[in-house]
Amino acid sequence: QVQLMQSGAEAKKPGASVKVSCKASGYNFINYGISWVRQAPGQGLEWVAWIGAFNGNKNYAQKFQGRVTLTLDTSASTGYMELRSLRSDDTAVYYCARDRDYHLQHWGQGTLVTVSS
Amino acid sequence: QSILTQPPSVSGLPGQRVTIFCTGSISNIGAGSDVHWYQQVPGKAPKLLIYGNNNRPSGVPDRFSGSRSGSSASLAITGLQGDDEADYYCQSHDSRSSDLVFGGGTRLTVL
Numbered sequence: 001q002v003q004l005m006q007s008g009a010e011a012k013k014p015g016a017s018v019k020v021s022c023k024a025s026g027y028n029f030i031n032y033g034i035s036w037v038r039q040a041p042g043q044g045l046e047w048v049a050w051i052g053a054f055n056g057n058k059n060y061a062q063k064f065q066g067r068v069t070l071t072l073d074t075s076a077s078t079g080y081m082e083l084r085s086l087r088s089d090d091t092a093v094y095y096c097a098r099d100r101d102y103h104l105q106h107w108g109q110g111t112l113v114t115v116s117s
Numbered sequence: 118q119s120i121l122t123q124p125p126s127v128s129g130l131p132g133q134r135v136t137i138f139c140t141g142s143i144s145n146i147g148a149g150s151d152v153h154w155y156q157q158v159p160g161k162a163p164k165l166l167i168y169g170n171n172n173r174p175s176g177v178p179d180r181f182s183g184s185r186s187g188s189s190a191s192l193a194i195t196g197l198q199g200d201d202e203a204d205y206y207c208q209s210h211d212s213r214s215s216d217l218v219f220g221g222g223t224r225l226t227v228l
Contacts, residue, residue, distance in 0.1 A: 035217060037163075044119060045155075045163065045206055047217035059215055095162055102210040102217060103153040105174070107162040 002026040004096055004108035011114045012086050019082040020111045022096030029077040030054045033099035036070065036081045038092040039110075046092075050099055051079060086115045120145065121207050121220035128226040134195045137223045139207030140188065147188030148212035154183055154192045157204045157222075166205070167192060194225070202227050 007021040022034060036048040049060040051070040058070055069082045079096060094111045097104035122140040129135040139152060146152055154167040165174050167183035170190065180195045190209075194201055207220040 037217075037219075044222040045157075045208075045219045047219060050215075050217070061216055062214075101169070102151065102215070103165065103168045103208065104155070104163070104217075105165055105168075107164070110162050 002098065002106045004098060004106055006094075006096060006108040006111045009112040009114070011116070014087055014115060014117055016086050016115075017082060017084040018086060018113050019080055020094050020096075020113070022079045022081075022108050024077045024079070024098065027098070030074055032105075034070075034072075034079040035097050035099040035104055036068075037095045037097060037104070039095070040089070040092040043092075048094070049081070053079070083113075086113075088115050091115045119221035120211075120218035121209060123205075123207060123220035123223045125221070126224045126226065128228055129197045130228050131197050131199065133197050134193060135197060135225065136194075137192045137205055137207075137225070139190045139192070139220050141190075141209055141218075142188055144213060145188075145209045145211050145218055146185065146190060150209045150212050152183065152185050152190035153208045154181075155206045155208065157206065158202075159204070163206065197227050199227050201225060 003025045005023045010018050030053045033052045035050045051058045067084050071080045096108040098106045127135050151169045155163040156166045157163040170185040171183045182193045204222045206222045210217050
């Protein structure tokens, strides 16, 4: 069955960077994209960025342009999201999800990123 | 502030029908972009409930249905059950930027 397994919780200081991984299994990795979505405590869902696993094309939400980078290791069926210059309002659960035709079919379990001095 | 607008909360009695509305604009739903719905139980990851306006993934009961008209969409839940209590999010995409856009979420309470 399709599974997306994310890396564990992270605690960072303001100004630092974080890199979250998302390992896919149960399907042909290069046939789908990966979107990243975050959810601040008590808040709704916010789309961060997308990467196509076939050709590495990317699309970043304007809000995160210049601070986020998505990469892939297709040999390991794994996607990565790096977020830099962290602020306290970046504290959130970050989800990866398999993206097909602009909808998110399967989700990872989420990774809590806490930014605090 | 979310791009798509949803009511913060809805409620209903067991067995009743509830409808959650989602309003977009001419740059997303009104441009013909499909609407998708997710269910999120607190503390868990979201789960795809409806895709492509009115399609259910395998395993989703037919008590859940979706529709789209103009710049709006709706999710209907019939035969309300206690385990339907969750947050529901609509999602579409911007027709020009291809950015995914979400509603702010609707908390469903089964009374």
